[in-house]
Amino acid sequence: MAKKPAPVPLLQLDNQLCFAVYSTGHAFNRVYKPLLDRLKLTYPQYLAMLVLWEQDNVPVKDIGERLFLDSGTLTPLLKRLEAAGLIKRTRSVEDERQMLIALTAQGQALRERAKAVPQGILAASACTVGEMAAMKNDLVALRDRLNAALGD
Amino acid sequence: MAKKPAPVPLLQLDNQLCFAVYSTGHAFNRVYKPLLDRLKLTYPQYLAMLVLWEQDNVPVKDIGERLFLDSGTLTPLLKRLEAAGLIKRTRSVEDERQMLIALTAQGQALRERAKAVPQGILAASACTVGEMAAMKNDLVALRDRLNAALGD
DNA sequence: CCGATTATAATTGCGCACAATTAGATTGCG
DNA sequence: CGCAATCTAATTGTGCGCAATTATAATCGG
Structure with a gap:
């Protein structure tokens, strides 16, 4: 008769903190989606905007350090935000390696509408x-x- | 003079639980990466294997309910696990809509090597x-x- | 001042994640 | 039975997330 493998508690899905984090992250995303759809933002784009609403005209590197993301993720994301008219990407004059990200008037204005988002999340939580x-x-x-x- | 926007505590990145969850998820992923590279698994693939090590020969739907993922994510992921020789995908005879996922001998054997993973995570945490x-x-x-x- | 090193972004390629659609199987109702 | 509604996967298209590579700029050491 086939031997059933002994359960290994540490290998069980529901015992794992990492899976709780992973699945809660997805749940947050699903709750954010309808709220952010109104702003035409994805969740990572919303995070980038949060950074810029706190400090405008910063290099990509600073946004990356704040969000723990690299240029491979941020470059296309920021290009989409620029295409949407929310930010402006310009090379720094002092250091031509840096790409500075600044809010447009439209990007600043979106902050007002974004104030409603955390309330919705708090309620769902x-x-x-x-x-x-x-x-x-x-x-x-x-x-x-x-x-x-x-x-x- | 330009008016500085008043800080809105709920809009500040570092006050947000969702960002704590999001960024901790990424941190977990980075810690898992070297451990899972040895098993030639990605983190979501590892989660699917955890499910199968608990219950073998289950439909895609059950894996999806367990991991909160849909077939759009799971179908290509499971095809890669099949290509790696860890699982076998077969249509159910009783209900031809269902695709049953079963471990191969290789997939079962991998469980032994996976036992070391949670230890490494616990240490890093x-x-x-x-x-x-x-x-x-x-x-x-x-x-x-x-x-x-x-x-x- | 020049060449090597370091720093910053961009690019490429792969694997999720999910919405929307499609295809085929099953169930249920009249 | 017959056909609509439902169910399960697969498919398609978009947007992350990250490793690896490349390109260009700045800095540092001799």
């Missing part, structure tokens, strides 16, 4: 602001430890 | 098992609330 902050802090601490482990 | 379980439970609860909000 059905969390208190305190609970969300606690989870966020735990996750950021974990993320930083994971990123630190990469350096070794 | 620098968490106790208890902390990981607590975060996992919080995230799963959040995920379920987000998914429930989609139904409305």
Whole structure:
């Protein structure tokens, strides 16, 4: 008779923190989608806009460090935002290697409409602001430890 | 003089739980990469194998429900696992709509080598098992609330 | 000042992720 | 039975995400 493999708790899907993170990320995406469709943004594009609404006219590198993304991801994404008229891409005069990203008037104006988005997310999460902050802090601490482990 | 926009706390990147989830997911991926490269698996492929190691010979739909993925993602992923010799795809005889996914001997054997993976992740996370379980439970609860909000 | 090194983006190629559509099988209702 | 509604996968098209490579600019050491 065929031997059934012994269960290995650490290998079980539902025991894995990484899968909880992975699947929660997808769930967030699905909740964001209808809210962001109204702004004609994808979620990663929305993140780039969040960065620019905090600090305008920054090199691609800075956006990448903030979002943990590289130019392979950001270059086409930013080109799409430029095609949509939300940002302007110009080479820095002081350092011609840098591509500076600046909001257009349209890009700045979108910020007003974006203010409604976090409310919708908060509602769908059905969390208190305190609970969300606690989870966020735990996750950021974990993320930083994971990123630190990469350096070794 | 140009008016600086008033900061909107809920719009700030570092206040957002979703970004913590998103960026932690990427950090996990980067930690998994070298471990999974040895098994010649990507992370989503590893998840599919975890499902199959728990229950063999299941339809694509069941894998999709378990991983929250649809056939648009799974069909090409499973074809690659088949090309790698880890699984076999066959149409169900009882219901010809279903494509049944079964492990090959090679796919079953890979489970032994995969046992080392969670250890590496645990080390990189620098968490106790208890902390990981607590975060996992919080995230799963959040995920379920987000998914429930989609139904409305 | 020149050549090597380093830094910044862009490009290419591959693998997800998902919406929308299509194809074929099954079920259910009159 | 007959046909509509439903179900399961596959397909197509778009947009990430990242490794690897390339191109160009800046910097550094002799």
